[in-house]
Amino acid sequence: MYYFQIRQIAMAALAVALAFATWTTRIQAHGLEGDRFFPPTPLTDDPFAVDELSLPELQYNPASASHEIDVNASFSKEIFPKFALTVSETYINLNPKGGPAQDGWSNVGFNAKYQLWEIPEHEFILSIGSDVELGGTGSKAIQNSQYPYNYYTTYTPNLYLGKGFNELPDELKFFRPLAVTSVTGYDLYSGAPASNALEWSGSLQYSIPYLQQDVEDVGIPRPFKDMIPLVEFQMTTPTNRSATPTTGTIDPGVLWEGKYCQISLEASIPINSQSGPAVGGLFQVQIFIDDLFPKLFGHPLFFNDDTESNK
Amino acid sequence: MNIIRPLLILFLPLATISPAEAHAFLDHASPRVGSTVHPAPTQVELWMTEDLEPSFTKIKVLDATGAEIDKKDAAISGSTMVVSLPNLPPGVYKVVWKAVAVDTHVTTGDFTFTVN
Numbered sequence: 001m002y003y004f005q006i007r008q009i010a011m012a013a014l015a016v017a018l019a020f021a022t023w024t025t026r027i028q029a030h031g032l033e034g035d036r037f038f039p040p041t042p043l044t045d046d047p048f049a050v051d052e053l054s055l056p057e058l059q060y061n062p063a064s065a066s067h068e069i070d071v072n073a074s075f076s077k078e079i080f081p082k083f084a085l086t087v088s089e090t091y092i093n094l095n096p097k098g099g100p101a102q103d104g105w106s107n108v109g110f111n112a113k114y115q116l117w118e119i120p121e122h123e124f125i126l127s128i129g130s131d132v133e134l135g136g137t138g139s140k141a142i143q144n145s146q147y148p149y150n151y152y153t154t155y156t157p158n159l160y161l162g163k164g165f166n167e168l169p170d171e172l173k174f175f176r177p178l179a180v181t182s183v184t185g186y187d188l189y190s191g192a193p194a195s196n197a198l199e200w201s202g203s204l205q206y207s208i209p210y211l212q213q214d215v216e217d218v219g220i221p222r223p224f225k226d227m228i229p230l231v232e233f234q235m236t237t238p239t240n241r242s243a244t245p246t247t248g249t250i251d252p253g254v255l256w257e258g259k260y261c262q263i264s265l266e267a268s269i270p271i272n273s274q275s276g277p278a279v280g281g282l283f284q285v286q287i288f289i290d291d292l293f294p295k296l297f298g299h300p301l302f303f304n305d306d307t308e309s310n311k
Numbered sequence: 312m313n314i315i316r317p318l319l320i321l322f323l324p325l326a327t328i329s330p331a332e333a334h335a336f337l338d339h340a341s342p343r344v345g346s347t348v349h350p351a352p353t354q355v356e357l358w359m360t361e362d363l364e365p366s367f368t369k370i371k372v373l374d375a376t377g378a379e380i381d382k383k384d385a386a387i388s389g390s391t392m393v394v395s396l397p398n399l400p401p402g403v404y405k406v407v408w409k410a411v412a413v414d415t416h417v418t419t420g421d422f423t424f425t426v427n
Binding site: 032034035037173209212214215216260290291292294298 | 334336337339346360414415416418419420421422
């Protein structure tokens with residue numbers, strides 16, 4: 001019962017947010033700091049509190065005992081200037097070797113994020129926020145050894161960073177398209193017998209659009225001129241009640257920036273045997289809802305500043 | 312499948328809304344971004360990826376000291392912006408632009424070119 005109530009409340013809140021959004025008109029940029037566009041990356045939550053829609057994200061994780069396919073969707077809405085709320089859900093399909101497939105929803109996840117400090121001329125942004133995964137809202141059908149803590153709520157305060165390399169000297173100008181993002185968080189389980197854990201992830205990106213638009217037009221044609229090669233990593237380090245070492249993946253891949261969407265493809269390479277037995281993969285479509293529906297998205301619900309175009 | 316209902320709730324409202332323009336990014340420029348040219352160009356022209364709002368779109372050309380050296384006659388039409396230049400001596404020049412798309416998305420950028 002609790003599972004359905006939480007989900008219905010979340011959906012109702014989103015419907016109300018959509019209705020309010022239609023009342024406002026001005027458009028803010030998505031993920032822009034100075035001349036730099038920081039794309040939303042699949043594993044490292046970007047530092048921007050803006051309207052974003054990830055639908056779908058498909059993740060394939062091979063494991064020794066089963067194969068797993070996750071279908072994730074998340075929606076972020078800027079509520080006040082520089083403050084956004086996100087709701088996310090994942091549909092999990094487990095295929096145990098020698099057993100019947102199991103599938104169901106994960107716990108409902110929420111995130112609040114605030115852009116605390118920005119220096120556009122240095123392409124720098126620092127944001128703070130927190131994830132909350134509501135225990136008991138996931139499907140009981142997928143309760144097993146891989147998901148032993150679904151009944152417990154997890155709080156994860158996060159620090160988000162983004163920095164472009166635009167200040168490099170002319171001798172290193174071909175490194176200016178580089179940028180880094182990172183998220184550092186700490187999982188706090190409410191009453192669970194699990195270890196709290198440090199979550200740390202990051203991305204190193206090389207923006208070919210930035211190269212051609214801000215550094216030197218070297219004549220790279222489409223579709224390559226719209227691509228951003230990158231390497232991400234996502235690590236978990238237990239900090240108490242566990243002897244488990246750090247686990248995680250290193251994820252090289254590429255993003256393609258379209259007019260209204262971004263497509264991401266990454267390989268997931270486990271860093272040790274505890275992280276997985278084989279290479280997995282990740283595919284994500286990120287929809288630029290502020291471009292696709294500018295009257296509905298791309299601006300905060302409240303205290304909308306209508307002066308940006310005049311600056 | 313259970314996934315259908317929440318997706319419908321989320322995205323049915325979007326079906327009633329007409330798509331519009333997107334952010335205006337630089338597609339290409341003349342002189343080309345980061346290029347070395349000879350003789351000196353008489354104008355700088357930028358082709359953007361979207362139509363522009365002329366009232367708020369701006370383009371400037373600065374010399375090595377940061378002084379604006381263009382003729383301040385910027386013209387915005389469709390997705391292009393152009394500004395005239397005086398006779399430029401050899402040196403490095405910086406083009407600074409701010410593009411406001413017709414749906415008011417704002418983007419900025421800058422690049423240099425060198426006159427030999």
